[in-house]
Amino acid sequence: MGDLDFRGRQMPAWFPDAKFGVFVHWGAYSVPAWAEPTGELGAVDPEVWFAHNPYAEWYWNTSQIEGSPAHEHHRTVHGGLPYDTFLDAWKAELFDPAEWIDVFARAGARYVVVTTKHHDGIALWDAPGTGTRNTVRRGPHRDLVADLAAAVRARGLRFGVYYSGGLDWHAGRRAVIRHEDLIDECRPHDAAYAAYALRQVRDLIDRYRPDVLWNDIGWPDAGMADLPDLFAHYYATVPDGVVNDRWDGAHADYLTSEYQANRQNETAAHWEQCRGIGLSFGYNRNEGPEHLLDPAGAVRQLVDVASRGGNLLLNVGPKADGTLPGEQRTVLEGIASWMAGHGGAVYATRPLGPGAAPSDGAPWIRWTRDDRHAFAFLADVPDSARDQVVLKTRPGLLDPATAVRLDDLPVRADAVPDGILATSVALGTPLPTVLRFALL
Numbered sequence: 001m002g003d004l005d006f007r008g009r010q011m012p013a014w015f016p017d018a019k020f021g022v023f024v025h026w027g028a029y030s031v032p033a034w035a036e037p038t039g040e041l042g043a044v045d046p047e048v049w050f051a052h053n054p055y056a057e058w059y060w061n062t063s064q065i066e067g068s069p070a071h072e073h074h075r076t077v078h079g080g081l082p083y084d085t086f087l088d089a090w091k092a093e094l095f096d097p098a099e100w101i102d103v104f105a106r107a108g109a110r111y112v113v114v115t116t117k118h119h120d121g122i123a124l125w126d127a128p129g130t131g132t133r134n135t136v137r138r139g140p141h142r143d144l145v146a147d148l149a150a151a152v153r154a155r156g157l158r159f160g161v162y163y164s165g166g167l168d169w170h171a172g173r174r175a176v177i178r179h180e181d182l183i184d185e186c187r188p189h190d191a192a193y194a195a196y197a198l199r200q201v202r203d204l205i206d207r208y209r210p211d212v213l214w215n216d217i218g219w220p221d222a223g224m225a226d227l228p229d230l231f232a233h234y235y236a237t238v239p240d241g242v243v244n245d246r247w248d249g250a251h252a253d254y255l256t257s258e259y260q261a262n263r264q265n266e267t268a269a270h271w272e273q274c275r276g277i278g279l280s281f282g283y284n285r286n287e288g289p290e291h292l293l294d295p296a297g298a299v300r301q302l303v304d305v306a307s308r309g310g311n312l313l314l315n316v317g318p319k320a321d322g323t324l325p326g327e328q329r330t331v332l333e334g335i336a337s338w339m340a341g342h343g344g345a346v347y348a349t350r351p352l353g354p355g356a357a358p359s360d361g362a363p364w365i366r367w368t369r370d371d372r373h374a375f376a377f378l379a380d381v382p383d384s385a386r387d388q389v390v391l392k393t394r395p396g397l398l399d400p401a402t403a404v405r406l407d408d409l410p411v412r413a414d415a416v417p418d419g420i421l422a423t424s425v426a427l428g429t430p431l432p433t434v435l436r437f438a439l440l
C-alpha cells in the first residue's frame with residue numbers, strides 16, 4: 001500500500017513552525033474518570049498494562065477485565081451498569097469552549113486536536129451511522145466538535161480531529177483486550193465497519209475542514225483500498241492539512257510517538273510526540289500532583305522536542321461538567337508565563353544541528369536556531385554553578401559577544417576551548433533560562 005499521490009507532498013510550513021499543540025480527550029469516559037495511575041506507556045510491562053490501564057479513556061475495556069481494580073470499581077461504585085449510561089450522565093453543563101481555548105492559546109498552543117470518536121464508539125458530533133450514540137442526541141446534547149472548531153478558529157489557532165479508526169468497541173465483536181497481542185484480534189476489520197468509518201471521516205472533513213487528520217490505532221483491513229481517495233479528498237478540501245501516521249502504513253505527513261512508545265519515530269524529518277499532562281489522556285480523578293508534569297517539566301518537554309525538530313501535542317483531559325481540572329490548568333498557566341517571554345526561541349525554529357552538543361546530565365542544555373540566531377536553553381544548573389556554565393559549541397558557529405538573555409538579565413559570554421563560557425546570575429532554574437547568540 002503506497003501513498004501513490006502524496007509521496008512528494010511538501011510539508012506545510014505551519015505544522016513544523018507550530019511546535020506546540022494541545023490534545024483534548026473528552027468523552028463518556030470523563031464521567032467515571034477512573035484509572036490506576038500505573039505509569040507511562042512504554043515503561044509499563046504490557047502484561048500489566050491492560051488490567052491496570054492508566055488511560056482513563058480505556059475505562060470500558062479495563063472495567064471488563066475480571067479481577068482488575070477497575071472491574072471492582074465499576075461493580076461497587078457504578079453497579080456494573082452498561083457503559084453507555086455514562087453518555088447520558090455526561091452533561092457538560094459548565095462547558096465554555098472559548099474559555100478553554102483562551103487558556104490553550106495563552107499557553108502558546110498553535111493547534112488543538114480534539115477527540116471526535118474514541119475507542120468507545122461514541123461520537124462528539126451527529127456522526128452518520130451512530131444513531132443516538134453521539135453527544136448531539138444524548139448527554140450534552142451539543143455538537144462538541146463544531147463548538148470547539150469555532151472557538152479554536154476564533155482564536156486564530158489550527159483545528160485538528162482525532163478519530164479512532166482502528167478500535168471501536170461498539171463495532172463488531174466487543175472483545176475485551178487483555179494484553180498487547182490481542183489488540184489486533186479485537187479490532188474491527190470487516191467491510192461494514194470500513195464503510196462506517198470512511199463515511200464518518202469524510203463527514204468530519206466536509207463539515208469541519210480539519211487542519212490535522214489524527215487517526216489512531218490503524219484502519220480496517222477492508223477499508224485500506226479506500227484511503228488514497230480519502231486522502232486525495234482531504235487535501236483537495238484542506239490544501240495545507242496534515243495527516244498523521246496511524247493508518248497502518250497507508251500514508252503519513254509526519255510520524256508520532258506517545259509517552260515512551262515509538263520514540264524511534266522521533267528521528268523522522270517531521271514528527272510529533274503526544275502525552276498527557278499526567279499519565280492519562282482522559283481525566284483521571286485518581287491522579288495527584290505526583291503523577292503530573294509541573295510547569296517547568298512541561299516547558300522542558302516542549303523545548304527538548306522542539307530542539308530535536310518535533311512538535312509536542314500535550315493533552316488536557318476535561319471533566320464531564322466541561323471544566324478544565326485545576327491542576328492541569330495550573331500547568332498550562334505556568335507554560336503560558338514562560339512562553340510569553342521565550343516563545344520566540346521556540347516557534348518557527350529548527351535544530352541547531354551538529355554545531356552544539358545537547359546535554360544529558362546537569363546542567364540541562366538544549367539548542368534551537370532560526371535563520372540569524374542560536375538559542376541556548378539552560379535548566380537545572382546546580383546551585384554551585386548557577387552563575388557560570390560552559391556551553392559546548394563548535395568554534396566559529398556563533399558570536400559570544402552578541403549574547404543576550406531573553407529575560408533581560410545581564411550575561412557575559414566568552415569563547416573558551418570547547419565552546420562558550422556564559423557568566424550571569426541565576427542561570428538555569430527548573431524553568432529554562434534562554435541565551436540568544438548571533439550566528440556567524
Ligand SMILES: C[C@@H]1N[C@H](CNC(=O)CCc2c[nH]c3ccccc23)[C@@H](O)[C@H](O)[C@@H]1O
Nearest residue numbers: 055057216217245246256257258261262281
Ligand atoms: C493518544 C492515545 N493513543 C492511544 C493508542 N496509542 C498507540 O497506539 C501508541 C502506539 C503508537 C505510537 N506511535 C505510533 C505510530 C503508529 C502506530 C502506533 C503508534 C489510545 O489508546 C489512547 O487512548 C489515546 O487516544
